[in-house]
Amino acid sequence: MPDTMEYSPNKITILALCLVMHLTEPQTQELLGLLGYSLSKNLPVDRIVAWCLEQQDYDYDVADVNNIIYDLLGKSPFIRYN
Numbered sequence: 001m002p003d004t005m006e007y008s009p010n011k012i013t014i015l016a017l018c019l020v021m022h023l024t025e026p027q028t029q030e031l032l033g034l035l036g037y038s039l040s041k042n043l044p045v046d047r048i049v050a051w052c053l054e055q056q057d058y059d060y061d062v063a064d065v066n067n068i069i070y071d072l073l074g075k076s077p078f079i080r081y082n
Helices: 009-021 023-034 044-054 062-073
Strands: none
Touching: 009 023, 009 062, 023 044, 023 062, 044 062
């Protein structure tokens, strides 16, 4: 029987998917929990993403969320500029 590769996406990848799928914060928490992650109130990136998910009129653009995080924290978790 051939070996199978198991892929487990990292938390940032899951958060990007949640933004793209327009999930709510509880839905995002549920999906993260299935993969062993969670949104933490102690992590600034998680708090910003949770705030963006809670905004009813926000368009959930990953680049916009990334820019908000960059403006506030000086890092780009979703888009790598190398």
